[in-house]
Structures are given as structure tokens and as C-alpha cells.
Amino acid sequence: MTTRAGVPENTLMTFLDDWLALAIGNSRLHWGRFRGDRLESVLDTPHLTVPLSLDNLPEIVPDLLTKNASRVLPLRIASVVPRQTELCAGYPGARVITLAEIPLEDLYPTLGIDRALAVLGAGERYGFPCLVIDAGTALTFTGVDAGRRLMGGAILPGLGLQFRSLGERTANLPYLELPGELPPLWARNTREAIESGIIHTLRAGMERFIEDWWKRYPDSSIVLSGGDADRLERYWRAGEGRAIGKLRLDRTLIFQGILSVSVPFFKRDPIPPIQI
Numbered sequence: 001m002t003t004r005a006g007v008p009e010n011t012l013m014t015f016l017d018d019w020l021a022l023a024i025g026n027s028r029l030h031w032g033r034f035r036g037d038r039l040e041s042v043l044d045t046p047h048l049t050v051p052l053s054l055d056n057l058p059e060i061v062p063d064l065l066t067k068n069a070s071r072v073l074p075l076r077i078a079s080v081v082p083r084q085t086e087l088c089a090g091y092p093g094a095r096v097i098t099l100a101e102i103p104l105e106d107l108y109p110t111l112g113i114d115r116a117l118a119v120l121g122a123g124e125r126y127g128f129p130c131l132v133i134d135a136g137t138a139l140t141f142t143g144v145d146a147g148r149r150l151m152g153g154a155i156l157p158g159l160g161l162q163f164r165s166l167g168e169r170t171a172n173l174p175y176l177e178l179p180g181e182l183p184p185l186w187a188r189n190t191r192e193a194i195e196s197g198i199i200h201t202l203r204a205g206m207e208r209f210i211e212d213w214w215k216r217y218p219d220s221s222i223v224l225s226g227g228d229a230d231r232l233e234r235y236w237r238a239g240e241g242r243a244i245g246k247l248r249l250d251r252t253l254i255f256q257g258i259l260s261v262s263v264p265f266f267k268r269d270p271i272p273p274i275q276i
């Protein structure tokens with residue numbers, strides 16, 4: 001396989017090389033800089049407005065690049081936003097990850113690559129079976145069993161989107177930011193009523209999925225990821241907080257997933273044994 005620049009791909013990444021991972025979500029870009037198999041730094045940036053090039057990469061991710069990084073850094077892209085993928089395609093080291101490369105069974109053809117990589121990353125890091133709850137633009141549940149088969153999942157509007165849609169599509173409701181703390185269940189003003197409705201309903205929904213998942217896979221890890229994961233974890237913990245010890249927070253799952261599908265390109269030690 002060769003890159004766009006015609007360089008054989010597996011000569012691009014060696015064990016100690018720097019390379020970039022880019023996860024393109026519906027709200028923004030998530031960048032990770034690796035040195036070999038080590039994730040050294042991460043950065044979120046707005047969507048691209050112009051094509052990505054060798055010239056503008058240093059301006060887009062100044063904090064990720066070392067000063068002497070003059071050569072073309074390999075860039076492995078996982079995107080759920082086709083227009084943004086197109087804007088990256090002209091970058092010489094770019095390569096887009098597809099579902100065909102994901103070593104999980106029973107994936108359906110339209111599954112988001114971000115979901116596949118995050119749950120792969122979660123399984124590699126915490127063991128299969130595992131359930132990922134990704135609180136991004138959309139909020140997704142993605143579960144994989146001990147045989148690395150996709151069990152199933154669900155998609156709903158993310159927290160930010162739920163707040164925004166009420167603010168934008170109603171005459172009297174304000175657009176609110178996500179609150180820092182879990183609001184009271186029974187509100188007596190508009191702000192808290194919106195916060196309560198969205199957050200307590202989401203918590204109840206999460207409980208439904210989590211309880212069912214643990215019934216099927218009692219020892220499974222459940223991992224929260226995405227831009228709203230920290231807040232979601234805080235809301236979850238502030239409630240009755242059932243079995244909270246087993247909910248992990250890890251916002252780098254997708255980078256672990258991208259690393260895992262890049263493994264053949266590294267001379268790296270095998271990933272630690274999988275705990276089931």
C-alpha cells in the first residue's frame with residue numbers, strides 16, 4: 001500500500017517516529033501526537049475551513065509539533081464528517097481509516113468509525129467485553145462482547161445538542177450551557193427545569209442501558225468518553241451513583257483505537273493480555 005505521496009506506507013512509521021492521529025467529530029477535530037506507540041499530547045481544534053497542507057498544519061496545531069518536525073508527519077484520520085475528510089485529503093501523509101481495518105466482528109456498514117475505534121480502544125485497554133458511552137455531539141452507546149463482536153448500541157442527541165435545540169427551536173427557552181453540577185430533579189424555575197429534564201432523563205436512560213449491559217456481562221468495563229464525559233461522570237456520581245466504581249472516564253479511547261489499527265506498522269510489543 002502506498003500513500004498519496006507514493007511512499008510505501010510501512011516505511012513512514014517506525015518505532016520511534018512521530019505521527020499524528022486525527023479524530024474528526026461533528027463539533028471539532030481531536031488531534032493526538034504519538035511518538036511510536038506513546039500518545040504524547042492531545043489538542044482539540046475547530047473544524048477546518050481551508051484544505052489541510054504542509055504549510056498550514058503548524059498553524060493549526062502549533063502545540064503538537066516540535067520545531068524541527070520539518071518532514072511530513074504521517075497523519076491517520078478517523079472521520080465521521082465527509083466534508084472535513086475532504087479538506088484533509090491533500091495533506092501528503094494523510095491516510096483515512098476505514099471500518100474494514102477494524103478487528104471487530106459483526107460491524108454494520110454504516111457504523112461510525114469513531115464508535116468502532118473507541119470501543120476497540122476500550123477493549124484493548126480495559127478488556128472485552130466492554131461498553132463505551134461517548135458523550136460527543138451525538139451521545140452513543142457501543143457494546144462489544146468477549147468474542148470482539150459488536151453486540152449493539154444506540155444513538156441520541158448529545159448533551160450540548162439537547163440544550164441547543166431547546167434554545168434554538170422555542171420562543172421562550174434560553175440557550176443554556178451545561179451546568180457544572182447535577183441539578184435538582186424537581187425544578188421551580190426555567191433554567192433548572194431545562195437542566196433537570198435533560199440531565200435526569202439522560203441519567204435514567206444511561207441506567208437502563210448500563211443495568212442491562214451488566215446483567216449480560218457482569219464484569220464488563222464501561223467507559224465514558226467524549227467532550228462531555230467529565231461532566232456526565234460528575235452528574236452520574238452525584239446521583240444514587242450505583243456501582244460507580246466500575247464506570248471509567250477515558251477521553252483518549254479513540255487514540256488507543258487508532259494506535260491499535262496502526263500496530264502492524266510498528267515494531268511494538270504485543271498489547272497486554274486481554275482480561276475477560
Ligand SMILES: Nc1ncnc2c1ncn2[C@@H]1O[C@H](COP(=O)(O)OP(=O)(O)O)[C@@H](O)[C@H]1O
Binds near residue numbers: 160226
Ligand atoms: N470548545 C468546544 N467546542 C465544542 N464542544 C465543546 C467545547 N468544549 C467542550 N465541549 C463539549 O463537548 C461536546 C462535544 O463533544 P466532542 O467529543 O468534542 O464532539 P465531537 O467528537 O462529536 O466533535 C459538546 O456537547 C460540548 O458541551
Ligand SMILES: CC(C)(COP(=O)(O)O)[C@@H](O)C(=O)NCCC(=O)O
Binds near residue numbers: 027110136138155
Ligand atoms: C453517531 C455519530 C454521529 C457520532 O458522532 P460524534 O458525536 O462523535 O461527532 C457518528 O458515529 C456517526 O455518524 N455514526 C454513523 C451511524 C452509526 O454509527 O450507526
Ligand SMILES: [K+]
Binds near residue numbers: 134
Ligand atoms: K465521538
